[in-house]
Amino acid sequence: MDWQALRADFPALGNHTYLNTAGIGLTPQPVTAEIQRFFGAWSAQGATTPTFREEVGRLEGEARQRAARLFRALPEELAFTGRVAESLHIVVDGLRWRPGDEIITGDEEVLYAPLYRLAQEQGVVVRILHMAYEWDELLSRFAALLGPRTRFVWLSDTSNKSGLHLPARAICDLAHARGALVMLDGAQTAGQYPMDLRALGCDLYAITGYKWLLGPYGCGLLYVRRDLIPELRALRLGRGTLDHARCAYVEDDTAQRFEFGVRNVILRLGFGAALNYLRRIGLEAIHARTMALRDHLRRRLAEVPRARVLGPSDPALQSGVTSVALEGVEPAAIVQAAWEANIVIVPTELPSTHPDLRAVRISPAFYNTEDELDHMVEVLEGIR
Numbered sequence: 001m002d003w004q005a006l007r008a009d010f011p012a013l014g015n016h017t018y019l020n021t022a023g024i025g026l027t028p029q030p031v032t033a034e035i036q037r038f039f040g041a042w043s044a045q046g047a048t049t050p051t052f053r054e055e056v057g058r059l060e061g062e063a064r065q066r067a068a069r070l071f072r073a074l075p076e077e078l079a080f081t082g083r084v085a086e087s088l089h090i091v092v093d094g095l096r097w098r099p100g101d102e103i104i105t106g107d108e109e110v111l112y113a114p115l116y117r118l119a120q121e122q123g124v125v126v127r128i129l130h131m132a133y134e135w136d137e138l139l140s141r142f143a144a145l146l147g148p149r150t151r152f153v154w155l156s157d158t159s160n161k162s163g164l165h166l167p168a169r170a171i172c173d174l175a176h177a178r179g180a181l182v183m184l185d186g187a188q189t190a191g192q193y194p195m196d197l198r199a200l201g202c203d204l205y206a207i208t209g210y211k212w213l214l215g216p217y218g219c220g221l222l223y224v225r226r227d228l229i230p231e232l233r234a235l236r237l238g239r240g241t242l243d244h245a246r247c248a249y250v251e252d253d254t255a256q257r258f259e260f261g262v263r264n265v266i267l268r269l270g271f272g273a274a275l276n277y278l279r280r281i282g283l284e285a286i287h288a289r290t291m292a293l294r295d296h297l298r299r300r301l302a303e304v305p306r307a308r309v310l311g312p313s314d315p316a317l318q319s320g321v322t323s324v325a326l327e328g329v330e331p332a333a334i335v336q337a338a339w340e341a342n343i344v345i346v347p348t349e350l351p352s353t354h355p356d357l358r359a360v361r362i363s364p365a366f367y368n369t370e371d372e373l374d375h376m377v378e379v380l381e382g383i384r
Contacts, residue, residue, distance in 0.1 A: 001282075001289070002199055003366060004369070006366070008029075009029045009030060009367075011029060016344055017344065017368070018344045018368070019343060019344060019368065019376060020344050020346050021212055021364070022212075022320075022321045025191070025211050025214045025215075025365060026212075028277055031273045031277055032272040034269070034359070035269070035273070038270070050333070056265050056269065063269060065271075067275055070195070070283070071196070072195065072196035072197055073223050076253075077197075077255050078102070078223055079224065080219065081206075082219065082220065084091045084208050084220060086182070087222035088154065088185075089114055089236065090258050091204055091222075092118060092152075094235060095152070095233060098123075100125065101126070102126075102147060102149045102152075103126050103127065103140070103150075104128075104153045104180075105128060105154045106131055108131050108156060108161045108162060108354065109155070109185070111185070129155070131142060133162070133297065133312035133317060134317075135316070139167065139171070139174065146175065146180065150180040153180055153182045154185070154278065155171065155321065157184040157186045158186075158188035158189045158321065159321070160185075160187070161310075161348045161354070161361075162311030162323060163322055163323060164312055165316075165317055166184075167202055168201075172203075181204065183203065186205050186207045187207070188321060190211075190213055191212030191213060193283070195278060195283070204228070205222075205223040205224070205226045206223075208222075209221070209224075209274065211364065214365075215271040215273075216267050216271060218267050224258075228256065229257070229361055230253070232258075234251055234281070236260045236261070237249065238261055239258075239260065240252050240268060273306070273322050281366070285366075286366050290320040290365060291320065293365075294322060296370050297373045298322065300373060300377040301322075301377060303377070306326050306329075307326055308325045308359075309323070310324065310357060320364065321361060322363070323359040324359055331358060332347060334383065335360055338376065341379045343375065345360050346360065347359070362376060
């Protein structure tokens with residue numbers, strides 16, 4: 001793959017070094033052009049003309065089919081959502097809870113509010129898994145939290161703080177042996193790794209389209225295992241059948257029951273275009289390139305005396321997200337120094353329980369180069 005040639009699809013790289021794909025990825029120009037084409041057709045034809053509606057319906061269906069093939073799921077198991085937070089709300093609001101039910105979540109998550117509200121209002125118990133960066137220790141800690149009342153597990157498949165990539169299949173197997181459902185936050189995994197949701201064994205999976213998948217901001221997916229769909233109530237109704245004679249509503253029997261109201265179909269079409277762009281490159285090739293950049297960055301960081309790389313040392317648990325702390329230097333100062341050198345990075349999103357994760361996050365994608373990472377390391381070396 002000619003990675004250098006692909007850089008031409010990302011005009012922002014001509015302005016600065018962009019190392020924040022874990023925050024918001026760069027959308028390639030061919031995808032942007034497709035989104036602009038859709039908006040142009042909307043303006044030129046009108047949104048309700050038969051020809052425009054027919055094309056939109058076809059392309060939206062193709063986007064769902066494309067996602068199903070890419071993530072190894074059934075199209076009827078996928079619902080378009082706006083973001084991971086929306087997907088989590090759909091699930092926790094749709095399950096029926098009993099006082100004393102237990103939820104396991106991790107101490108490096110992004111989303112806690114829906115779980116904590118359940119604890120406050122419905123007597124659900126939230127148990128926190130303190131992450132370990134060794135395979136056996138992590139699974140041991142997780143197994144110790146499982147109990148007869150464990151109902152639901154919510155964990156990030158890949159952490160946006162330490163870069164930890166979970167042994168997700170082992171987590172699912174342990175949870176299922178206790179009768180618990182597993183939902184994973186795949187915001188940092190989808191687009192960075194080849195994925196097979198069936199083989200992964202999870203029950204529910206939330207995907208964000210605007211990070212490693214390089215799609216437009218505000219579109220993602222919720223995967224719901226086929227046999228679980230009838231058990232999950234759709235609290236906001238949109239896809240279903242009205243029986244006026246009986247004043248009855250019958251929900252759609254696919255995951256589309258969770259899609260409701262007026263929606264921005266242009267975002268979905270743009271998301272589909274982004275999936276097609278990645279498909280042409282190949283997720284296997286993208287993963288290999290991302291891990292090669294990660295390894296290069298870590299080798300260079302090991303040469304910086306004051307640098308401390310966070311997270312796992314085992315490459316099997318590492319990802320393309322690398323967080324680094326610089327002794328005696330605040331993360332904000334590192335971010336500012338990087339920006340003065342025309343490099344975009346961000347501080348880690350610090351959880352209150354994890355002051356040791358106070359660092360900056362460097363997340364190169366396949367469109368970055370080793371020279372750009374060397375420049376980033378030189379900035380770190382030059383900070384006083």
